[in-house]
Amino acid sequence: MKAALARSLIVPALLLMAGPLAKPATAQGSSTPAIESAFQAILASPKVSKTLEDIKADDARTLAEQKRITEIPAPPFKEKVRAEYYLKRLQELGLKDASIDGEGNVIGLRKGSGGGRPKLVVSAHLDTVFPEGTDVSVKEKDGAILAPGIGDDSRGLAALLSLLKSIHANELATVGDVMFVGTVGEEELGNLRGVKALFRDHTDIDGFISIDGLGISRVVNQATGSHRFEMIFKGPGGHSFQEFGLPSAIHAMGRAIAKISDLQTPSDPKTTFTVGTVVGGTSVNAIAGEARMAVDMRSNSTEELLKLEARLLDLVKVAVAEENARWKSDKMTVEIKLIGDRPAGIVAMDSPIVQATQRAVSAITRGPRVTFAGSSTDSNMAMSLGIPAVTIGGGGEGGNWHSRNEWYKPVDAWFGPQNALLTVLMLAGLDGVTKPVLAVRAGK
Numbered sequence: 001m002k003a004a005l006a007r008s009l010i011v012p013a014l015l016l017m018a019g020p021l022a023k024p025a026t027a028q029g030s031s032t033p034a035i036e037s038a039f040q041a042i043l044a045s046p047k048v049s050k051t052l053e054d055i056k057a058d059d060a061r062t063l064a065e066q067k068r069i070t071e072i073p074a075p076p077f078k079e080k081v082r083a084e085y086y087l088k089r090l091q092e093l094g095l096k097d098a099s100i101d102g103e104g105n106v107i108g109l110r111k112g113s114g115g116g117r118p119k120l121v122v123s124a125h126l127d128t129v130f131p132e133g134t135d136v137s138v139k140e141k142d143g144a145i146l147a148p149g150i151g152d153d154s155r156g157l158a159a160l161l162s163l164l165k166s167i168h169a170n171e172l173a174t175v176g177d178v179m180f181v182g183t184v185g186e187e188e189l190g191n192l193r194g195v196k197a198l199f200r201d202h203t204d205i206d207g208f209i210s211i212d213g214l215g216i217s218r219v220v221n222q223a224t225g226s227h228r229f230e231m232i233f234k235g236p237g238g239h240s241f242q243e244f245g246l247p248s249a250i251h252a253m254g255r256a257i258a259k260i261s262d263l264q265t266p267s268d269p270k271t272t273f274t275v276g277t278v279v280g281g282t283s284v285n286a287i288a289g290e291a292r293m294a295v296d297m298r299s300n301s302t303e304e305l306l307k308l309e310a311r312l313l314d315l316v317k318v319a320v321a322e323e324n325a326r327w328k329s330d331k332m333t334v335e336i337k338l339i340g341d342r343p344a345g346i347v348a349m350d351s352p353i354v355q356a357t358q359r360a361v362s363a364i365t366r367g368p369r370v371t372f373a374g375s376s377t378d379s380n381m382a383m384s385l386g387i388p389a390v391t392i393g394g395g396g397e398g399g400n401w402h403s404r405n406e407w408y409k410p411v412d413a414w415f416g417p418q419n420a421l422l423t424v425l426m427l428a429g430l431d432g433v434t435k436p437v438l439a440v441r442a443g444k
């Protein structure tokens with residue numbers, strides 16, 4: 001590491017505007033020699049210094065773009081208008097052949113000098129959780145910018161455009177191909193339909209970055225998988241007094257909930273469950289003919305998620321059988337519908353994508369602290385396929401996710417695209433300067 005530190009002293013003066021960027025990562029252990037030498041070589045390139053500066057200078061315009069994107073509604077399954085705008089922007093900023101695929105994703109490929117590999121995707125999601133008709137106009141109050149979706153994921157979309165614009169303007173030539181993507185269907189019932197289609201159509205993707213979330217010191221390298229079910233209990237129903245003796249849908253569901261409540265799950269890998277909503281019955285003096293509940297199960301391990309699911313579904317069936325047995329009936333049934341399916345996965349701490357991201361973050365923030373976390377994002381799909389992936393922040397601060405009171409403050413917002421730039425260049429390689437640290441996947 002001594003060599004790296006010594007070299008950091010000759011970082012171009014331009015970079016020092018923002019302080020010494022070359023401080024090595026230490027919190028989770030120093031980066032490997034291969035990552036460190038790629039990082040130092042990239043940082044020593046005058047073109048890269050200029051690009052980092054340009055990103056900072058582009059900050060106000062990026063924020064204006066973020067607001068512009070936010071004001072184009074993009075409800076689940078209705079991302080088309082925003083997708084068309086995003087396509088136009090990718091084309092204007094240098095990707096003339098960008099297009100919208102069959103699922104609705106906006107895709108623009110920036111070719112490298114390496115004949116197409118490795119191929120790295122950098123993406124942000126187009127969709128929001130907000131239904132049609134939601135007021136998405138941007139307002140400002142007490143220094144905060146307020147609008148549904150202003151951070152999630154308009155910031156990621158805008159950061160991606162700033163990255164593309166500055167890479168293109170400075171003619172940075174990567175070795176690997178970089179695919180810029182705006183995905184559909186990341187949120188909730190979209191069930192990652194955009195990235196699922198992306199990986200189905202492009203089997204040669206070697207690495208995946210999602211820009212989703214804000215602060216850059218939090219990096220997602222674990223995909224929290226989730227399975228969600230709606231369970232509909234149905235029975236004969238009847239008057240609570242005259243027809244006493246019939247099985248009740250609510251009682252059956254209550255038995256199921258009691259059993260689910262007692263389930264034990266591991267804390268590592270974190271595995272969780274909850275009955276999130278219940279609804280049912282028609283009146284206080286009627287034996288319920290129908291009751292429904294929605295159940296959420298999550299884990300950072302696919303194996304644990306499937307184990308939990310098998311046990312939970314079995315308990316529901318046992319509960320129905322017990323309700324029937326209690327009243328010597330066979331009229332109680334349950335219908336189980338899968339309403340959410342996100343795969344789980346994990347990317348090892350020593351994998352080049354995690355190492356490169358960690359190196360870039362600690363350089364940009366000039367601090368060693370990088371928090372690694374599990375979350376449910378577009379990266380889940382890549383991770384579940386064994387494709388190296390991370391989800392990184394787009395820059396700035398914010399809160400009240402998925403609420404109409406979502407807020408954003410552009411504090412050091414340019415850190416987002418700057419961090420993405422350094423990470424992308426390490427992974428894809430900079431022509432004539434460094435080789436890609438991202439490996440080409442064997443057999444693909």
Ligand SMILES: [Zn+2]
Nearest residue numbers: 152153212213
């Ligand atoms: Zn998001």
